[in-house]
Amino acid sequence: MSYIWVHEDAMRLDHPVFQAAGGSAQPVFIWDTQEHDKRGYSFKRRVFIYESAQALNIPIYAGEPHEVLSALSDGSVLYAADTPDPYIQQILAELGRYQDVVKIGTEDLSHIPANADMGRFFRFWNKAKKSALTASWEKDEAGHIIRTERHRS
Amino acid sequence: MVNLLDKQRVESTQPFTVALLEQSGREAVFKRVRELSPNLPASDRAVGELKGGRGGAEQCLDAIDPVKYGSSRNHLDGAVTQLSPYIRHGVISMGEVRDRALKLSTPKQAEKFIQQLLWREYWQRIYTAHPERIWQDVEAYKTGFSPEDYADNLPRDILEGRTGVGCIDGFIAQLLGTGYLHNHARLYLAGYICHWRRVKWQAGAQWFLAHLLDGDPASNNLSWQWVASTFSHKPYYFNLENVDKFSGFNVDTRPETNAPLAGSYETLFARLFPNLEPSR
Ligand SMILES: Cc1cc2nc3c(=O)[nH]c(=O)nc-3n(C[C@H](O)[C@H](O)[C@H](O)COP(=O)(O)OP(=O)(O)OC[C@H]3O[C@@H](n4cnc5c(N)ncnc54)[C@H](O)[C@@H]3O)c2cc1C
Numbered sequence: 001m002s003y004i005w006v007h008e009d010a011m012r013l014d015h016p017v018f019q020a021a022g023g024s025a026q027p028v029f030i031w032d033t034q035e036h037d038k039r040g041y042s043f044k045r046r047v048f049i050y051e052s053a054q055a056l057n058i059p060i061y062a063g064e065p066h067e068v069l070s071a072l073s074d075g076s077v078l079y080a081a082d083t084p085d086p087y088i089q090q091i092l093a094e095l096g097r098y099q100d101v102v103k104i105g106t107e108d109l110s111h112i113p114a115n116a117d118m119g120r121f122f123r124f125w126n127k128a129k130k131s132a133l134t135a136s137w138e139k140d141e142a143g144h145i146i147r148t149e150r151h152r153s
Numbered sequence: 154m155v156n157l158l159d160k161q162r163v164e165s166t167q168p169f170t171v172a173l174l175e176q177s178g179r180e181a182v183f184k185r186v187r188e189l190s191p192n193l194p195a196s197d198r199a200v201g202e203l204k205g206g207r208g209g210a211e212q213c214l215d216a217i218d219p220v221k222y223g224s225s226r227n228h229l230d231g232a233v234t235q236l237s238p239y240i241r242h243g244v245i246s247m248g249e250v251r252d253r254a255l256k257l258s259t260p261k262q263a264e265k266f267i268q269q270l271l272w273r274e275y276w277q278r279i280y281t282a283h284p285e286r287i288w289q290d291v292e293a294y295k296t297g298f299s300p301e302d303y304a305d306n307l308p309r310d311i312l313e314g315r316t317g318v319g320c321i322d323g324f325i326a327q328l329l330g331t332g333y334l335h336n337h338a339r340l341y342l343a344g345y346i347c348h349w350r351r352v353k354w355q356a357g358a359q360w361f362l363a364h365l366l367d368g369d370p371a372s373n374n375l376s377w378q379w380v381a382s383t384f385s386h387k388p389y390y391f392n393l394e395n396v397d398k399f400s401g402f403n404v405d406t407r408p409e410t411n412a413p414l415a416g417s418y419e420t421l422f423a424r425l426f427p428n429l430e431p432s433r
Contacts, residue, residue, distance in 0.1 A: 010243035012207070033189055040363040043197045044332040046186045047179075048205040048366045052244050054182070055206025062189060081243065084280040084371065107248050109267075109274050118282070120385075124275050125268060132271050133260040135252045 001026055002077040005069055007088050008032075010081030010106060011052045017104040021079040028072065029053045031062040035087065066091045075099045081106055111143045179204070201332040201366050203238055210239035214250065219258040223265035229335045230401035237367035238333075240273065247273065273372055280371035287370045288355060290383040296348070297428025303353040307360055311346060318413055319405030320396050321345050332366035337399050343380040344390050348425045349413055354381035392421055 004017055004027040013027070031053070036046055053060055061068045069078060069091070080092055082103040092101050110128035117123040131145065140146050183200065187193070203209055213236045225231030239245045247270050254263040279286060290300065310316050314325035324338045334342070339361070346357040354377040361377070362368040378384035393414040397406040408415050416424075423431060 008242055012243055012245065014246070015243065031189060033192075036190065037192050040359065041368075042199070042329075042332070042364050043183075043186065043190070043193055044199050044201045045364070045366055045368060046190055046193075047182060047200050048203065048238055048332070049242065050182055050186050050189075051179075051205030051209075052239075052242055053205075055208065084277065084284060086284055106243065107246060109247050109251055109270060118275070118279060121272060121275050124278075125271060128271055128274070129268075132251070132267055132274075133255075133264060135255040136248050137252070 002079060003028060003069070003073045005030070005065070005078060005080040005092075006053075006056065006058060007065070007080060007083070007085075008049060009083040009085055009088065011049075011056065013056060013058075015081050015104070016107065017079050017081045020102065020104045021077075025077075025079060027056070027058045028068075029056060029058055029060045030065045030068050031060055032065055033062065034064060066094055069095055070098070073099060077102060079104065108143065199330050199332075201238075203235060203333065203366060205238070205242075205244070207244060210236065210245040213239065214245065214253055217250075217254060217257065217266070219254045219263040219266040223262065226265065226269070227337055228399050228401070229337055229404060231335075233335060235333060237372075238365075240270075241367040241369045241372070273369075276369075276371035276375045279375060286378075286384075287374045291375075291378055292383050294388075295382040295386065296388050297426050298351070300353065303347075303351050305353055305356060307346070307352055307356045308350065311350065311352075312360070316345075317410075318345070319407060319410030320393075320400070320414070321411075323403075323405055328361070328364050332364055334365070339376070340380060340389060341391055341396060343377055344388075345414075347377075347381045348388055348390050354378060354383065388426065390418075390421060390425055392416055392418060 002021055002025040004021050004025050006027050006029045010017070011029075018025075018027070031050070041049075061072075075098065077100040078092075078095060079102045080088070082105045083089070092103060095101050110132040112124070112127045112131075116127045131139075131143065134145050138145060179200070203213075213234050217234050217236075218232050221232035222234070226233055236245065236250060240247060240250065251267055251270055254266050257263070260267075294300065311325065314322045314329060316322055316325070321342060324334060324342045327338070328334050328342070343354070343357055346352050347354055355374075358374045358377040361373050362370070365373065375384055380389040382388040391414070393406060393408065393411050393416075396404065396411075396414065400406055405411070414421075419431065422429070
């Protein structure tokens with residue numbers, strides 16, 4: 001069976017990682033006290049994360065993610081939402097040495113050229129504005145604008 | 154050793170429908186989180202009003218008003234959404250939020266709101282391309298000071314919200330008590346810490362990450378760098394008149410309790426950045 005690691009940067013069941021993994025994949029959340037301690041998370045932050053995990057109605061484990069995930073998935077394919085977080089990246093990289101790990105990106109709001117100037121926000125905004133202000137229903141799967149007339153439902 | 158948090162769910166082959174803790178309300182969650190966090194000091198007891206999970210996100214989403222947002226978002230009592238903790242933890246996608254705004258208003262009317270969402274995307278893209286920028290100065294300070302001139306740690310009076318500056322203590326109380334601060338209040342507090350108290354932005358950023366329900370390495374730390382001037386052309390600072398203009402009645406903006414913030418921009422600039430040429 002394949003697994004989906006629902007980590008703290010993508011706590012929803014409609015993330016594209018679910019489609020990529022397919023209906024039979026088992027999503028899991030891992031409560032990581034050690035990492036919360038390391039990051040100095042206050043009680044209120046932990047409560048918010050716990051409630052968000054609980055609302056997903058998926059199995060919740062407590063422990064070190066690397067340990068839990070390698071025990072659970074035992075060589076099968078592991079899916080996870082991609083994230084810039086170096087801690088999550090490192091866990092996925094370690095697991096990837098022994099099993100297939102598939103990272104699925106989160107949908108961007110805007111589509112900009114790869115070499116766009118990111119030096120200051122407003123230079124980015126000027127490039128990103130048109131696609132950001134276009135609703136999903138006016139774009140194709142790759143995020144390209146397919147029509148420009150207004151749609152209201 | 155793998156420790157099952159909720160054995161029932163894991164062993165059940167049936168889809169889990171009713172969350173047991175949900176039935177007994179938030180108290181049961183608080184107790185469970187406490188048990189799972191043995192190293193948290195007992196004195197750390199505050200919880201935010203925003204409840205984690207899709208239900209809470211939908212409540213905020215149902216209340217958005219992009220038109221009112223555009224005209225009032227800079228005011229501490231303006232029509233901001235409080236969606237940030239849900240967005241930060243991916244409980245809800247930014248695409249869904251943007252699409253809701255575009256159902257409620259025209260792209261032109263929703264522009265200010267979507268522009269703010271884009272700030273998040275901007276910071277995330279920088280985080281992805283340059284993870285080292287999260288804790289390192291992106292550029293030099295433009296304050297006339299070098300990093301060594303700034304303290305490494307937050308002084309106790311800031312940590313405890315006893316600075317003696319009325320509005321600042323109010324913002325700190327809100328941060329510690331609820332885990333949420335309006336963007337403008339974050340700017341005031343960060344500006345105060347970096348420029349009035351001359352503390353390194355990293356110390357403030359770390360503190361915010363501990364308490365903000367939406368604490369996010371990219372949005373938070375790069376915003377702190379923006380305030381500090383290590384990722385902007387100039388330092389962000391403000392005066393009491395500005396706080397008063399954007400505050401509601403529940404913020405203490407009396408001159409007698411906010412003396413360090415009172416004065417014209419020119420006066421404060423000269424006081425805070427004595428090594429720079431007068432600019433405004
Ligand atoms: C010093 C400082 C620290 C900050 N730390 C964080 C943080 O840790 N996490 C975080 O999500 N935001 C942070 N911000 C950005 C901003 O203050 C919050 O996103 C916003 O106040 C959240 O409240 P809201 O959901 O009511 O926002 P709204 O005004 O309703 O905006 C809607 C959404 O747009 C996004 N957004 C709005 N403004 C910004 C912004 N300036 N930068 C990035 N995203 C934005 C958020 O996802 C927000 O939920 C920080 C800003 C400053 C100045």
